[in-house]
Structure formats: C-alpha cells, structure tokens
Amino acid sequence: MIQPIAEHDIPLLSSISVAAYLDHFKYLWFDEGKWYVEKCFSEEALRKEFVLQGNQFFLILFNQEPVGFLKIRKPAADVCENCLELERIYLRKKLTGMGIGRYCLNWFEGRAKELGFSKLLLKAMDSSEDSIAFYKKSGFQTCGDTRLDFQMMKEEWRGMVIMEKKIR
Numbered sequence: 001m002i003q004p005i006a007e008h009d010i011p012l013l014s015s016i017s018v019a020a021y022l023d024h025f026k027y028l029w030f031d032e033g034k035w036y037v038e039k040c041f042s043e044e045a046l047r048k049e050f051v052l053q054g055n056q057f058f059l060i061l062f063n064q065e066p067v068g069f070l071k072i073r074k075p076a077a078d079v080c081e082n083c084l085e086l087e088r089i090y091l092r093k094k095l096t097g098m099g100i101g102r103y104c105l106n107w108f109e110g111r112a113k114e115l116g117f118s119k120l121l122l123k124a125m126d127s128s129e130d131s132i133a134f135y136k137k138s139g140f141q142t143c144g145d146t147r148l149d150f151q152m153m154k155e156e157w158r159g160m161v162i163m164e165k166k167i168r
Contacts, residue, residue: 002070002107005057010046013057016066017041020090028125028157035152060091062100067092070104072111075121083119083164084112105138109167118168126159140165 005013018037026032039045049055049071060068068091075085086108091100112120122140124131132142144162 001061002058002104003061005050005059005069007047007050009059010043010050012066013059013069014041014043014046016059016069016092017046017090020068020092023093024090024128025125028127028153030152030154036150060100060104062095062098067095067100068104070108072108074117080119080121080164082117083121084108084115084117086120086122089122101134102138105135109165113167118166120165120167121162122164123160123162125157126161127157132161132163135163138165 018041021037021041022033025036029036046057050057054073056072058070058072059066060070069088070086071088073085073087075083086105089101089104089108091104109120120140122135123146124135126132126145136142140163142161143164146160146162148158148160150158
C-alpha cells in the first residue's frame with residue numbers, strides 16, 4: 001500500500017529513509033553515507049523539501065509496516081516536457097524480490113496518468129545494475145546520464161543514468 005505523507009509523519013519518513021538508503025548505498029561514500037543521510041534525510045532537511053511546491057512524498061507499507069518511501073515531482077519543462085519524475089524510491093533491502101518495487105512503479109505510472117502526464121522520468125546509479133535492469137523490464141529506456149558532485153562521494157560511483165517511459 002502507498003500512503004501520502006503528512007507533515008506530522010516526517011519523523012517516520014526520516015527514519016525509514018535513512019534505513020532504506022543505507023541498506024543499499026553505503027558503498028558510495030567515504031563515511032558510509034552518514035554525511036548524505038544527514039544532508040537529505042534528517043527531519044530538518046525533509047521538512048524543507050516537504051513544503052516545496054510540487055514535491056510529494058509517500059510511504060510504502062507492507063503488512064501495515066513502513067518499508068520505504070517514494071518522492072515524486074514535476075521537473076522543470078526544460079528537463080522533461082509533460083513528465084512526472086520518480087525522484088526517489090527506496091525500499092528496505094530485506095523486501096527485495098517480493099514484488100513491492102513493481103507495485104510501486106505501477107502505482108507511479110497510474111498516478112502520472114491520473115494527473116495527465118505523458119512521460120515518466122527517473123534516475124538510477126549507474127552502478128545499480130539490478131535496478132537498471134528492473135526499470136528496463138518495466139518499459140523504461142535510458143535517455144541520458146549525469147554525474148553527482150558530492151565531495152564525500154567516492155569518485156568511481158558518481159555516475160547516474162536518466163531513464164524515461166512514455167505512457168498513454
């Protein structure tokens with residue numbers, strides 16, 4: 001189940017964000033991700049993101065327990081015309097392979113259709129081969145790449161692929 005996050009849910013969002021992120025991405029960082037999770041997933045950082053126009057956060061629940069989250073937003077028109085971006089999707093690692101990711105992508109596509117978008121956009125670490133294969137199997141195609149510029153991130157892991165899927 002996917003449920004919208006209210007402002008009073010931010011402490012829970014912070015907790016699940018940190019746990020889910022660190023399950024998968026410690027290897028990217030010199031400090032095992034401590035700097036990044038404080039910068040992006042602390043309650044203060046999430047409160048700032050929460051109030052920005054266009055950002056929408058959702059909890060992912062499995063057996064009534066929070067197991068991850070989604071963040072969606074409409075990117076600037078010069079980035080992608082008439083598309084909705086899945087900016088973040090993180091699930092606890094122990095739930096990999098249980099169909100939850102597929103459920104979330106189907107939900108995201110349905111949400112985009114409801115809102116009148118014709119294209120989906122997401123980014124994935126180029127080192128996340130399983131994730132990229134999953135997105136391709138779900139109909140996404142690579143349409144570009146980018147590099148992250150975080151000082152605490154190991155240079156060899158900064159690459160990302162940009163993927164899109166046309167819908168309707």
